[in-house]
Amino acid sequence: MxxxxxxxxxxxxxxxxxxxxxxxxxxxxxxxxxxxxxxxxxxxxxxxxxxxxxxxxxxxxxxxxxxxxxxxxxxxxxxxxxxxxxxxxxxxxxxxxxxxxxxxxxxxxxxxxxxxxxxxxxxxxxxxxxxxxxxxxxxxxxxxxxxxxxxxxxxxxxxxxxxxxxxxxxxxxxxxxxxxxxxxLEEISNADIDKLPSFEERKNFVFIGNFLHEPNWNAVQYLKETIWPLIKKQLPKAVLNVYGAYPSQKVLQLNNVKEGFIVKGRAANASEVVQEARVVLAPLRFGAGIKGKLLEAMQCGTPSGTTSIGAESMYGDLDWNGFITDDPEVFAKEAVALYQDEKLWLEGQKNGVEIINHRYLxxxxxxxxxxxxxxxxxxxxxxxxxxxxxxxxxxxxxxxxxxxxxxxxxxxxx
Structure with missing residues (x-):
């Protein structure tokens, strides 16, 4: 050898x-x-x-x-x-x-x-x-x-x-x-996007992230206590599915069907889960590196909402595939707009493809x-x-x- x-x-x-x-x-x-x-x-x-x-x-x-x-x-x-x-x-x-x-x-x-x-x-x-x-x-x-x-x-x-x-x-x-x-990553073509579920075929918001990672647990708490009630006020029938490996009992206890806050635990197939959702939410308040969950959202053609720390170093001078804000009121407002407006949603999807094809091949x-x-x-x-x-x-x-x-x-x- x-x-x-x-x-x-x-x-x-x-x-x-x-x-x-x-x-x-x-x-x-x-x-x-x-x-x-x-x-x-x-x-x-x-x-x-x-x-x-x-x-x-x-x-x-x-x-x-x-x-x-x-x-x-x-x-x-x-x-x-x-x-x-x-x-x-x-x-x-x-x-x-x-x-x-x-x-x-x-x-x-x-x-x-x-x-x-x-x-x-x-x-x-x-x-x-x-x-x-x-x-x-x-x-x-x-x-x-x-x-x-x-x-x-x-x-x-x-x-x-x-x-x-x-x-x-x-x-x-x-x-x-x-x-x-x-x-x-591999290049995403128009044909790849055409195979993904359309805006109309998708429903619900999703969060996904390993719960052994403290920034993910904090983000889910932030969603539960602050951001999700603001979204729910504007979209009473909205559902947020929370997925992640290694959820502790304190994570599972956040599950509340009445509030549309559903803690699912480990996803058998993460890509499938993200493809079925209409919008990914990732309000990370601390952390480092670049976020795999947000790249996965782009690969799945799913627009995302995140914070400045969430998007840090990920998109260069390109447009984000959704929105970036550190203000919870604005976060909720933008999430609702992205969920409801197909034109805005398609623009976000297109931006995600651009980011991957120009920065991560x-x-x-x-x-x-x-x-x-x-x-x-x-x-x-x-x-x-x-x-x-x-x-x-x-x-x-x-x-x-x-x-x-x-x-x-x-x-x-x-």
Whole structure:
């Protein structure tokens, strides 16, 4: 086997494409590498789940690994991967130093998904009832960990242009350490749209989102307490179907048939659910990254209403496929208009297709990405010499994560 064509992915969980956009994103990355001829191994310390993708069907080798255990050292040394992809910075913290010591020539990639510290800082500002400012990030404890992880890696994959800007301007990260790689989608044709249900064939509003993700739970509370009563006042017969994986009891308790607020839980087929709805509602008040649920709405030809944070970095200078507002009264008014006005609805649908076809096509990114990977593999030593802060953070005196892990491993043997 060509050692230059072995990819090891280390994930905190097994991919669940029907539960979250992160699972879909991971399968897109796997597909990119497989098409380039890589043999892919996906390793995780997580328990298997009923909803995980069958990696064998994806022709991916599955490997269960253990946290804080030197058995990983043996595994990675034997595998000898050419590229290691950490899924989120927490996995780099746990396993990065082991990869560095046992497979030093492997190219180390970090898939950030979104900037965790941005989501946390915005959530904190929201709870403290104040506006988020970028300086909040500099005092956020998790930012120090996340930025250290980005610096230790050879390249970090970013899905949001705004987050790339934050990293280069606020944190002064060298742009050579970052690569913009958003969700990778297929082109939508007029024929594709013609196959979708029409305005008349659709009914109801829908919200969809994984409930393990705090911004989604907050958005559903906001809908229930503030926005939905305003919509219901104008559309007494309106129904909002709330879907999402892993709903807790507090989510299920929001169900109220009389109010037309129906909590459905996990969707067997998310695309089907979104295609049947007339309008997607996503009033996100904090968060980061780009929102898979809103891209899915565009793919399904379903206009959406969201906030400035919901639409952040998603549409460039194009028109949104519905409306964007942070005012709950305006949100409700616009939602009702979008639901009732077919002309407005069709315009929103058209805008969504434009956004996908101009900003998210796989063909826009895959060649440049693979060229970057090949260049880094060919120039890895020079690249690392130019990343002095990264090599500084690999220095033994600063490797607290390594020694904490070794201490836990030793303690577990007692």
């Amino acid at each position: 060509d050692q230059f064509k072995k990819l090891l992915i280390i994930g905190s969980v097994w991919p669940e494409p029907n539960s979250s956009a992160a699972g879909t994103r991971m399968l897109q990355l796997i597909s990119l590498f497989k098409e380039e001829g890589f043999v892919v191994t996906f390793a995780s310390p997580a328990m298997d789940s009923d909803f995980m993708v069958d990696l064998e069907l994806e022709e991916v080798i599955k490997k269960t690994i253990t946290l804080n255990c030197s058995s990983f050292d043996v595994f990675v040394k034997e595998l000898n991967p050419s590229v290691v992809l950490f899924d989120r910075f927490m996995m780099e913290e746990q396993f990065g130093w082991r990869v560095s010591e046992n497979s030093p020539e492997a190219l180390r990639l970090l898939d950030t998904e979104d900037l965790h510290c941005l989501r946390v800082a915005r959530q904190r500002a929201f709870k403290e009832k104040r506006a988020f400012v970028e300086a909040d990030l500099l005092v956020e404890e998790v930012a120090k960990r996340e930025i250290a992880s980005i610096l230790r890696c050879d390249l970090s994959l970013m899905i949001s242009e705004y987050e790339m800007q934050l990293l280069t301007e606020t944190f002064k990260i060298d742009s050579l350490l970052l690569f913009y790689l958003p969700f990778l 796989r063909g826009f990114f895959e060649d440049d990405f693979m060229k970057k990977i090949k260049w880094l593999q060919a120039n890895l030593q020079e690249h690392r010499l130019n990343n002095f802060m990264g090599s500084l953070l690999q220095h033994h005196a600063l490797k607290s994560t390594k020694y904490m892990s070794m201490w836990i491993e030793a303690k577990n043997k007692i």
